[in-house]
Amino acid sequence: MNLEEIKSTLEAAIPGCSPQIVTNGSPSGQHSLLLDREHAFAAAMFLRDDPTLCLDYCSNVTGLDWLDTETSEKVKVTQLVDGIEKEVEEISKTRTPGYLEAVYHLYSMQKKHGPLVVRLRTENRTDSVHLPSFTPVWRSAEFQEREVFDLFGIIFDGHPDLRRILMWDEFEDHPMRKDYVEPDDYEYEPTPHDAVLKKALEHRNRISSPDGQGA
Amino acid sequence: MSTSMEATTPAAHHGFADATMIDHESELLQISLGPHHPSTHGVFRMDVVLDGERVVKLKPVFGYLHRNHEKIAESTTYLASIPYTDRLDYMCSLSNNWAYAMSVEKLAGLQVPERAEYIRVIAAELTRLQNHASTIGFLMQEMGASGTPLMYAFREREKILDLFEALTGSRMMCNYMRFGGCRVDLPAGWLDQARKTVAEYPRFLDEFESLLASNEILLARTQGVGVLPPKLAIQGGVTGPILRASGVNYDIRKVDRYGIYERFDFKVPLGEHGDVYDRYMIRMLEMRESLKILDQALQQIAPGPIMDPKAKIRGFRPKAGEAYGRIESPKGELGFYLISDGTPNPYRYRVRPPSLINLTVLEDMCLGSSLADTVVIFGTIDIVLGEVDR
Numbered sequence: 001m002n003l004e005e006i007k008s009t010l011e012a013a014i015p016g017c018s019p020q021i022v023t024n025g026s027p028s029g030q031h032s033l034l035l036d037r038e039h040a041f042a043a044a045m046f047l048r049d050d051p052t053l054c055l056d057y058c059s060n061v062t063g064l065d066w067l068d069t070e071t072s073e074k075v076k077v078t079q080l081v082d083g084i085e086k087e088v089e090e091i092s093k094t095r096t097p098g099y100l101e102a103v104y105h106l107y108s109m110q111k112k113h114g115p116l117v118v119r120l121r122t123e124n125r126t127d128s129v130h131l132p133s134f135t136p137v138w139r140s141a142e143f144q145e146r147e148v149f150d151l152f153g154i155i156f157d158g159h160p161d162l163r164r165i166l167m168w169d170e171f172e173d174h175p176m177r178k179d180y181v182e183p184d185d186y187e188y189e190p191t192p193h194d195a196v197l198k199k200a201l202e203h204r205n206r207i208s209s210p211d212g213q214g215a
Numbered sequence: 216m217s218t219s220m221e222a223t224t225p226a227a228h229h230g231f232a233d234a235t236m237i238d239h240e241s242e243l244l245q246i247s248l249g250p251h252h253p254s255t256h257g258v259f260r261m262d263v264v265l266d267g268e269r270v271v272k273l274k275p276v277f278g279y280l281h282r283n284h285e286k287i288a289e290s291t292t293y294l295a296s297i298p299y300t301d302r303l304d305y306m307c308s309l310s311n312n313w314a315y316a317m318s319v320e321k322l323a324g325l326q327v328p329e330r331a332e333y334i335r336v337i338a339a340e341l342t343r344l345q346n347h348a349s350t351i352g353f354l355m356q357e358m359g360a361s362g363t364p365l366m367y368a369f370r371e372r373e374k375i376l377d378l379f380e381a382l383t384g385s386r387m388m389c390n391y392m393r394f395g396g397c398r399v400d401l402p403a404g405w406l407d408q409a410r411k412t413v414a415e416y417p418r419f420l421d422e423f424e425s426l427l428a429s430n431e432i433l434l435a436r437t438q439g440v441g442v443l444p445p446k447l448a449i450q451g452g453v454t455g456p457i458l459r460a461s462g463v464n465y466d467i468r469k470v471d472r473y474g475i476y477e478r479f480d481f482k483v484p485l486g487e488h489g490d491v492y493d494r495y496m497i498r499m500l501e502m503r504e505s506l507k508i509l510d511q512a513l514q515q516i517a518p519g520p521i522m523d524p525k526a527k528i529r530g531f532r533p534k535a536g537e538a539y540g541r542i543e544s545p546k547g548e549l550g551f552y553l554i555s556d557g558t559p560n561p562y563r564y565r566v567r568p569p570s571l572i573n574l575t576v577l578e579d580m581c582l583g584s585s586l587a588d589t590v591v592i593f594g595t596i597d598i599v600l601g602e603v604d605r
Contacts, residue, residue: 026536026555027324056449057465060539060550060567103552105539105567109449109465115539140452142575151283166278166604175283 001052002029002206006116009050022119032103032117040120041132047106047116048137055116058138060105061145063152065125068098098125100154104134104141121175122154125177133159133214151176243271248589250279256353257600261577261589268585273578277571280604288564293319293394294530296564301388303566304602306346309338309379310544312392317473318540318551319394323533325526330519331396332475336512337409338382338391339542340505344416345372346545346597347456347498348423349503354495354594355427358436362417364427371419374412381405395526406513413509420502437492441580441592444489451576454569455547457596460497461489467543478515479508494595532559546570546597566605570598 001009007019010033015041020030035043047055072093079088100122104146107114122129133156135141146165147157153174164171173180249260258279264272268602284303300307300315313335319329327335352368376386381402383389391398427433443453448461458465466483468476484500486493533555541550547569554563573596581589 024536024538025534027534028320028321028536028538028540030537030539058452058547059454059541060552060565062552062563062565062567064554065562105550105552109463112465112470117539138452138577140448140572142491143571151285164278166281166283168278176286 003033003116003176006047006053007033009053010043010046011050013046013050014039017029017043019043030115030117032119034119034121037120037131041134041137044118044134044137047118053116054108055106055114057107057109058113058134058140059107059115061134061141061148062103063148063176064101064103065152065155065176066098066101067125067178069096070094071096099123100125100129100152102131102145102148102154102156106138129153130155130157132157133162134161150174153177217387220365232369250276256594259598259600259603261593263586263589265586268587269574269583270581270586270589271583273581273589275574277578277600277603280600282605284323284605285564285566287353289561292559293533293561294528296561297392298388298390300566301390302601303568303605304544304546304549304570304599305387306341306349306599307386307545308389309342309383309391310542310549312389312542313339313474314540314542314549315551316392317536317542318393318553319533321540322536322538322555323394323531324525325395327396327474327523328520330400330516331477331521333512333516334397334401334521335392336476336479337509338379338389339518340512341375341378341409343505343545344502344509345375347502348372348419350545350594350597351427351495351498352422352595354591357590357594358433359416360433364423364546367419367423367426370402371416374415378405378409378412381408393522393526394531395523395527396521400521406516409509410513413506413513416506417503419500424499432496434492436591437495437589438490439488440491440584440588441595442488442490443580445578447576447579448489451579453547453570453576454573455543455545455597456496456501457573458547459483460486460493462486466540467548471541473542475541478510479511491591491595516591530559532557537563540566544569546599546602547573568602568605570596570600570602574598574603 003021007021010017010019018036020034022034024031047053069204070093072091074089076087077090078085102120104118106116106118120131122131130201131154133145135145136158143165146157146162148154149156149162150164150167151174167175244265246263246265247260248263250258260276262274262276263270278330284299288299297312297315300311303311348368349372352365355364379389380386382405383391442541443457443461445463448458448463462485464483464485469483484497484504486497535555535557537554539550539552541548548567549569550567552565552567553561556562577593577596580592584592
């Protein structure tokens with residue numbers, strides 16, 4: 001079944017589901033299917049249980065970070081310059097908000113076909129970063145979704161055990177994001193020990209105070 | 216096939232659930248196995264809750280070796296990541312090289328010449344031989360057979376590492392494959408040496424089998440222990456010898472037929488029970504199949520170029536797009552997911568680590584078994600922390 005057939009069967013099987021095909025420019029030719037957030041879970045269940053598709057094996061789960069992009073365009077505007085109407089070129093900037101993306105590579109162990117690449121996108125990359133978890137559908141996503149949460153900061157709703165997996169629990173940022181800035185000294189990262197916490201507080205006060213001397 | 220929800224919830228497989236119900240007096244004991252426990256193959260920790268000697272809860276904890284390999288790879292060129300892939304699964308650096316090179320070749324549309332494909336198959340199968348031998352050696356070590364089986368395995372592994380050293384200049388960190396081929400051609404006399412090593416290997420396998428296969432202690436410690444049902448194995452994304460020990464016929468060398476694997480005549484051994492014994496036996500049988508592939512490859516290999524003339528080593532910038540490539544590494548499905556934005560560095564570089572994902576079902580396999588068995592079950596998963604933590 002090719003991607004367009006999968007798209008139309010999904011549209012027929014799940015009312016309201018509107019998957020889009022995302023094309024891929026590389027010679028690999030692995031195009032992907034973008035699912036909408038509301039119907040993604042039902043679509044995943046369908047992909048797994050449909051007897052012809054039977055995508056019973058979720059091989060790879062990963063996150064992507066797409067930053068806000070700014071495109072500038074030259075627009076011709078008529079303006080009054082010294083009382084005469086003239087066409088003036090102006091640069092108009094349009095800002096498209098970035099988003100986080102989760103990518104799933106699905107295969108069928110029974111039918112031995114694949115991969116079907118499925119993508120999910122969050123609304124933005126700051127305050128609305130929720131996606132439905134596919135761990136109840138494919139358990140192999142359990143650790144991988146935890147990793148995506150840890151390194152990218154996507155929150156998977158419905159995940160049974162969403163904790164940090166590679167970074168330590170007290171770590172605050174998401175290092176795989178494109179705009180991640182490393183701390184100037186990892187030793188001052190807050191850890192549960194009193195002495196280190198105190199040191200970290202002093203360090204923070206010092207860097208936040210205007211003269212750099214600290215309180 | 217109906218993959219029902221029951222497969223997603225951990226279940227005890229040994230009927231010990233009743234035993235824990237009877238003993239109301241017992242107190243639960245929480246212990247932390249690792250990260251410096253010798254049986255954990257590196258810095259790996261298991262948070263275990265015990266009822267007497269029975270495991271009632273087990274949570275793997277990792278990240279002690281995390282260096283964000285993916286971030287490092289995204290901040291450097293495609294080529295500069297090859298030596299880093301050696302350090303993922305440091306037992307099988309040549310397989311890692313191949314998986315990465317193959318993904319980049321898919322991304323950029325490069326063709327690998329025939330001789331290079333043969334060299335890759337030979338290198339990957341030799342890697343499989345030494346990985347499986349040492350895995351079994353470590354497993355026996357954990358079962359209490361101190362030293363002897365492991366040293367036998369390492370004796371053979373050393374012969375294969377000698378071949379790697381002659382070919383790549385390094386025993387373990389090989390850094391050998393390139394996008395569109397291999398770095399250097401085979402040195403003079405290498406093929407004869409390889410043929411000799413391969414011809415001698417069955418003798419070691421026979422010796423190993425007569426030493427282990429019918430050993431009473433081994434049978435008692437492994438049969439019926441840590442059973443992984445096929446449904447749960449598929450659901451949990453388990454790949455490699457563990458999956459096939461549970462009886463699921465899924466070998467990427469046969470499914471994807473990547474490289475030139477369709478030219479070779481070999482079988483995929485399958486287990487019946489999915490217990491520790493089957494996982495041990497599958498590795499023994501897979502080594503014999505690898506030897507068959509090696510015999511054919513070493514016979515068929517012909518002179519020729521080893522690099523795609525279109526491949527660019529300097530100034531390599533693939534067209535914008537993405538690709539996912541995967542191989543059957545000795546531990547399971549090793550995949551690389553790459554996104555190019557037309558610059559010299561990958562926009563996204565993702566490793567699909569078999570070691571990490573095979574651990575998903577560790578708790579299910581261990582629930583209800585004794586603590587001593589947990590160590591053995593964990594040993595058959597065959598993980599390398601360089602790959603789990605990345």
